[in-house]
Amino acid sequence: MKANAISAEAWAPGRLDVMGGIADYSGSLVLQMPIRQQTSVKLALRDDFICNIHSETSVGEKLSASLDYRELLDGQQVSYTYAREKLKQSWIAYIVGCALVLQQEKGIDFRGADFYIHSDVPLGKGVSSSASLEVSSMKALAQAFRLSFAGTELPRLAQQVENHVVGAPCGLMDQLASAFGAPGKLLPIICQPDKIAEPVAVPEDVYFIGIDSGVRHSVGGASYSDVRCGAFMGYSIILQSLGLDHATIEKTNPSDLPFQGYLCNISVPEFENKFAALLPERMKGDAFLSRYGVTTDRVTKVNTNTVYAIRQSTLHPIYENARVHKFMQLLKEVHHLDGTARLSYLQEMGALMYGSHESYSRCGLGSERTDEIVNLMRSHPADGIAGAKITGGGSGGTVCALAIGEEGKRAVKRVHQHLCEKYETDLVLFE
The missing domain is CATH 3.30.70.890 (GHMP kinase, C-terminal domain)
Known part of the structure; x- marks a missing residue:
């Protein structure tokens, strides 16, 4: 079938860890700053359970992947362990993992989508390319399914993607910074787990x-x-x-x-x-x-x-x-x-x-x-x-x-x- 028209579009920045870093999972205060580089996600919903994912970076690197979303389900149920084994830390886990978490936690009826991703947040540089991808994907899916989130719910769900679907033991700092960071200011987060204070101007x-x-x-x-x-x-x-x-x-x-x-x-x-x-x-x-x-x-x-x-x-x-x-x-x-x-x-x-x-x-x-x-x-x-x-x-x-x-x-x-x-x-x- 042909994909539908674009259903939603969202973006989220990477972040610079000024202070705090790996103390986040122990409950530290951390200070984070958004960077100019960001990830944007456009998606078009489908009804045949196919997920087509097209990703392009600012330097022209292109990646594409397709899968049947039903292959990630244990029967008709979401099992993070089952999906993680199927995805084996593939880059697409950060994207389809958002659909899995939203199906499990928010009850969306996800039946596939075409995802179009553009990112100038470089991979593997320690500036939260994964969090910017998760948060922007979450935002786009939320638009498409008309979801609303309370407080820090969206970044907490994005963290679940990384912890339980991707299988990376990150704290919540990166997702909070990507979701709530303000340009030219440091975002203070007390990671217990998600107490955000007023941004501090630089x-x-x-x-x-x-x-x-x-x-x-x-x-x-x-x-x-x-x-x-x-x-x-x-x-x-x-x-x-x-x-x-x-x-x-x-x-x-x-x-x-x-x-x-x-x-x-x-x-x-x-x-x-x-x-x-x-x-x-x-x-x-x-x-x-x-x-x-x-x-x-x-x-x-x-x-x-x-x-x-x-x-x-x-x-x-x-x-x-x-x-x-x-x-x-x-x-x-x-x-x-x-x-x-x-x-x-x-x-x-x-x-x-x-x-x-x-x-x-x-x-x-x-x-x-x-x-x-x-x-x-x-x-x-x-x-x-x-x-x-x-x-x-x-x-x-x-x-x-x-x-x-x-x-x-x-x-x-x-x-x-x-x-x-x-x-x-x-x-x-x-x-």
């Missing part, structure tokens, strides 16, 4: 600029999953030190557990005084399961043969949360300052970014290329570069730099040009 002469490292990032990578899992293992050890047994932890709603279920509700002094010494530097999965039995994470599972860096994975989100709160306080106050006091505040914000970057590396989520970029930034403080850090899930992707004034912006661009020439490739600059 001063006109302060710039957060992303430099693509050229090293592809994947949130589905083993190291990201291991660090996330290690953080939840550390939380379980802390809970059991407080007298909870693993059976109680398993059957209790996380929000009813100590610290409301989030590591980041433990302050740095309390962590240092009560819990840090309890955490093993490293522990193999089978030893953890034998002794502690369970974590509260519903997305990752403890692998018996993996050795987890539990202490660093646990302390990172606690210290990062403190860094982000301090960063936001300084950003709000810098609007009212000038001269040396203002410069001092911006430099302190930059130092917090460098601290975040170093903590990523201790978790095992650094890379030689992102370290090189951060070190190049660090060598140019007199040129107006105050700070830099790896972003998102780490292990490559993008570095976010804090530049002061036009001089700082030019210095970042010189670093970018140097890297493009050195590696003989076009690296994306996110402004």
